[in-house]
Amino acid sequence: MTQTEHPAVELSGLTKRFGGVTAVSDLDLTVRPGELISILGASGSGKTTLLRLVAGFETPTTGSIRLHGREVASLSPAEREIGMVFQNYALFPHLSVRRNIEYGLRMRGWDRQRRAERVTELLARMRLEKLGDRLPRQLSGGQQQRVAIARALAYSPRLVLMDEPLGALDKALKENLLAEIRRVHREFGTTILYVTHDREEAMSLSDRVAIMRDTRLVCCTPVRELYLDPPNGYVASFFSQANVIPLGGEPAALVGHGPSGAEVALGGRKHTFPSPTRAGSPGAGDPGLALAIRPGQVRAAAADGDLPLAGTVSDLVFLGDTVHLRVTVPGLATPVSALTPADSARGMAVGDEVTLGLPPEHLRLLPEHP
Amino acid sequence: MRGVTTPRAARPWDQRVGPVTGLLMAAPLIIGLALFVGYPLVSIFLDASSGGDLTGRYTDVLTNEVSRRALLTTLRTSVVVVVVATALGAALAWTLHVTERRWLRVLLWTVALVPFWLGVIVKNYAIYLMLSANGPINGLLLELGLIDGPLNLLYTETAIVIGIAYSLVPYAVLSLYAAFMHIDTELLNAGQALGASRTRALATIAFPLARGGVAASMALVFVLSIGFYVTPILLGGAQTPFMATQISQRIFNLYDYPGAAASAAVLLLIAVAVVGGVLALVGGRTLRKALR
Ligand SMILES: Nc1ncnc2c1ncn2[C@@H]1O[C@H](COP(=O)(O)OP(=O)(O)OP(=O)(O)O)[C@@H](O)[C@H]1O
Ligand SMILES: [Mg+2]
Numbered sequence: 001m002t003q004t005e006h007p008a009v010e011l012s013g014l015t016k017r018f019g020g021v022t023a024v025s026d027l028d029l030t031v032r033p034g035e036l037i038s039i040l041g042a043s044g045s046g047k048t049t050l051l052r053l054v055a056g057f058e059t060p061t062t063g064s065i066r067l068h069g070r071e072v073a074s075l076s077p078a079e080r081e082i083g084m085v086f087q088n089y090a091l092f093p094h095l096s097v098r099r100n101i102e103y104g105l106r107m108r109g110w111d112r113q114r115r116a117e118r119v120t121e122l123l124a125r126m127r128l129e130k131l132g133d134r135l136p137r138q139l140s141g142g143q144q145q146r147v148a149i150a151r152a153l154a155y156s157p158r159l160v161l162m163d164e165p166l167g168a169l170d171k172a173l174k175e176n177l178l179a180e181i182r183r184v185h186r187e188f189g190t191t192i193l194y195v196t197h198d199r200e201e202a203m204s205l206s207d208r209v210a211i212m213r214d215t216r217l218v219c220c221t222p223v224r225e226l227y228l229d230p231p232n233g234y235v236a237s238f239f240s241q242a243n244v245i246p247l248g249g250e251p252a253a254l255v256g257h258g259p260s261g262a263e264v265a266l267g268g269r270k271h272t273f274p275s276p277t278r279a280g281s282p283g284a285g286d287p288g289l290a291l292a293i294r295p296g297q298v299r300a301a302a303a304d305g306d307l308p309l310a311g312t313v314s315d316l317v318f319l320g321d322t323v324h325l326r327v328t329v330p331g332l333a334t335p336v337s338a339l340t341p342a343d344s345a346r347g348m349a350v351g352d353e354v355t356l357g358l359p360p361e362h363l364r365l366l367p368e369h370p
Numbered sequence: 371m372r373g374v375t376t377p378r379a380a381r382p383w384d385q386r387v388g389p390v391t392g393l394l395m396a397a398p399l400i401i402g403l404a405l406f407v408g409y410p411l412v413s414i415f416l417d418a419s420s421g422g423d424l425t426g427r428y429t430d431v432l433t434n435e436v437s438r439r440a441l442l443t444t445l446r447t448s449v450v451v452v453v454v455a456t457a458l459g460a461a462l463a464w465t466l467h468v469t470e471r472r473w474l475r476v477l478l479w480t481v482a483l484v485p486f487w488l489g490v491i492v493k494n495y496a497i498y499l500m501l502s503a504n505g506p507i508n509g510l511l512l513e514l515g516l517i518d519g520p521l522n523l524l525y526t527e528t529a530i531v532i533g534i535a536y537s538l539v540p541y542a543v544l545s546l547y548a549a550f551m552h553i554d555t556e557l558l559n560a561g562q563a564l565g566a567s568r569t570r571a572l573a574t575i576a577f578p579l580a581r582g583g584v585a586a587s588m589a590l591v592f593v594l595s596i597g598f599y600v601t602p603i604l605l606g607g608a609q610t611p612f613m614a615t616q617i618s619q620r621i622f623n624l625y626d627y628p629g630a631a632a633s634a635a636v637l638l639l640i641a642v643a644v645v646g647g648v649l650a651l652v653g654g655r656t657l658r659k660a661l662r
Contacts, residue, residue, distance in 0.1 A: 055559075055563055056562075057559045057563075076562065076567075076568070077559065077562040077563045078562045078563070078564075078565050078566060078567060080563075082563060083563070083564075084560070084563040086556060086559075086560060088556065090554065090556045090557055090559065090560040091560075092557060092560070092561075092575055093557075093579065094575075094578045094579055103561065103564050103566075103574075104564035104565050107561075107564055107565035107566045107570065108565050151560075151564070152563075155564075155565070
């Protein structure tokens, strides 16, 4: 089979405009067969539109879509051989749960016995055994979601598109179904594009995470790398929830730039960081650079060797072993978050003046914007 | 003594309307209905059986050569009208439901509703002119050399069908649009993603969801069609008598009020049977949903 060598999904220069509104712009993405990619992005960033383009419910304004090596511009949704879980479920209201799940199998001409076996299996997997004869409107939101997933997986399509399929589920059920999705993915080598709002879902599920911002794809990177080494300030704060401190002069500034790296002044100290790899090296005083550090790596009190950051505690949440501090720092638009052991924040209260410690080995110099 | 100052519970800001107020508000309509619908209805049946002849006039309506022919013409024509108006109406209503183009929607609504705004005479006269021997249709066919002499388009059942269907398409469009409105087009996408062709998705998803509404719409068109009076006279002439024409002849030419009443009662019973049949067919569910 030469088909297996082709990427499962190949998008190039994909753009979709609705009248004057751009929903997806100039998007390139290649997905290997059997890969599970989460698409993460704020509301309105174009995630649903991207899936609908791939499924064939929308026609690209420009750009091309290849599925398993085949240009699909002229193929109807039915001919693209995909499974789709819709953001609003789109269950057939006049058909029972069983009939809903069975629909795709009927359309493909499976005989009655095979259909029945497959549906029973899926009902069990989705923990819907007792609900087979109900109508969708007799189900809770979470149950409807599971029916939608079962329906999309029924005929084992090679590519499954899921639009926030677990949005309405409680935590335990979510874990359960995430495991189920991972299992389907592993067992059948199904390629999955999985749209979500939820970072943790994306982390626990995917091989790679694609981040969309404002109609554009910011990056598509293996999950660990993305978390530990975010490519820019946007991803650092959006995905790793890191504090991003722009080098705008106050409280941090770029003071020098040499072959060994970029020299940054912060809280009266200086430190040299390796320059971020980026097309074209940043010139001195490049306003586009920022320092990023995750809350868990910020110390409640500066130790020797830390870069100090002075501010006022604006919020303090006790989480048991740890305390979540928010510290307002003059010159920074958003407060700095610190997740520190409860002991180290003992006696601290809102309104206190503190000097946070930023260990230089955990600070990362990167472009502020994608 | 703070407990004493509790506000009176007598007139809470309740949005609901009590039974008495409700009845009072509906009173003019209820009285009008009793006077102008209830009374004539009862008197039709009383007249039809007056003079001790309980069933004779009904038998006459169904067996008398002239009246039987009128009845069959009326029913046959109305069935064709239902098919034509529903097909046209469904195409219009579905396009209106799914299109995103504003100009198309405006255009289609206008096309669909113009017959509503035209008077009965204007509508029928327009079709009369179109179909007449030296009208544009015959003129075009002659010009193209497709026919040698003008076709007899007027005074045929076809002419009546065209006339009635033209008048009733707005009813079909409105009622079908109401039925289609609740069908989420995303469901058709879902069906197609699952492997259905567009036609198959329409047949297996949209049609079952619209079935009740379509049946109700067809019943409406049928019931309205069997009562048509002006159109059959103008476009059908003497060759194709309609029930309504028959009834008026009995009244004005033959002074046979009881006979007219029996004919009217037969039409009425047919209408009631069709509506009842449709309700039974689509289940009272659609109706109950509407009443809730
Ligand atoms: N049919 C449409 N017509 C006009 N604009 C649209 C249409 N569909 C989407 N848009 C616009 O495109 C942009 C992206 O929408 P999309 O639904 O893809 O966002 P999303 O990332 O899925 O958001 P959410 O997380 O809220 O579901 C939005 O600004 C939206 O208003
Ligand atoms: Mg969406």
